[in-house]
Amino acid sequence: MSVKVYVQAIGAIGPGANNWPEWRAILRGEVAYQAAATINPVLTVLPSAERRRVGASVKIALVSGLEALAAADIDPSTMTTVFCSSGGDGENCHLICEALAGSDRLISPTRFHNSVHNAPSGYWGIASGAMLPSTSLCGYDAGFAVGLLEAAVQCSVEKRPVLLVVYDAPYPEPLHSTRPIADRFAVSMLLTPEATPTSMAAIDVSLHKAASTTMENSALENVRSSIPAARALPLMQSLAQLPAHASAADIYLEYVNGQSLRIKLGAG
Structure with a gap:
């Protein structure tokens, strides 16, 4: 069984590229990839009090999501969303563990507030005014495929657009040694159930057992393999x-339980 939806727009930020146009130029081979630490984006859509509270995970998630919707010229408040990451906000987790290991063991309300896994979707609601349903998932190394399948199914069944936002940020030490994530990365895709004049492509997704597709460029493969998103x-x-390359080969993305998510591209 497969699910077919359409990709309308993309937003992305990560090591070496700050938005989708920069990533697109690199992935087309028009610009050589230069590895560099992911920038800490400025998030102007939140009130000042909330801006002071959010960490790197929330910033990159919201920036990538807003980029995708801006490219499609869609009001963020009208959008159903699916958020997914490998394990949430690693920095906030570290700070809570640090507090619990201290003498007073007191956790600040802000730290506790940001510890819930759906914190990015909550801040999305504050930033956009969105009142529509939002799903928050955790997929470890398979986070992108898990999120994409969920978003595609929702889009196909509910017959309405869905914004997928997948993000990851590294843990500080000592957690980083146990769960290494090389840098921050976020990617968002706006999916629709039907083709539109601006559709980038159709994607047909289904589950299979196959090896994951890798990147030919070694530097980009290092990014792919070292950051789950x-x-x-x-x-x-x-x-x-x-x-x-309209006749691109099928893409296989790491899923759970030894399976892969197969993606067949078609005309938009």
Whole structure:
């Protein structure tokens, strides 16, 4: 069984590129990839009090999501969303563990507030005024594929657009040694149940047992393999190269329980 939806727009931020146009140029081979630490984006859509509270995970998630919707010229408050990451806000988790290991063991209300896994979707609601349903998932290394399948199913069944936002940020030490994530990365895709004049491509998703698709460029493969959210890069590359490579090979993304999510690209 497969699910077919349409990709309308993309937003992305990560090491070496700050938005989708920059990633697209790299993935097309128009610009050489230069590895660099992910920037800490300025988030102007939140009130000042909330801006002071949010961490890197929330910032990159919201920035990528807003980029996708801006490219599609869609009001963020009208959008159903699916958020997914490998394990949530690692920095906030570290600070809570640090507080619990101290003498007074007191956790600040802000830390506790940001510890819930759906914190990014909550801040999204504050920033956009969105009142529609939002789903928050956790997929470890398979976060992008888990989120994409969930968003595609919702889009297909509910017959309405869905914004997928997948993000990851590293843990500080000592947690980083146990769960290494190389840098921050976020990617968002706006999906629709039907084609529109601005559709980038159709994607047909289904579950299979197959090896994950990798990147030919070794530097980009290092990004893909070292940041769970960056498992999206093979799909991002195929979308970036359209329509020149309209007959792209199937893409296989790491899923759970030994399975892969197969993605077949078609005309938008």
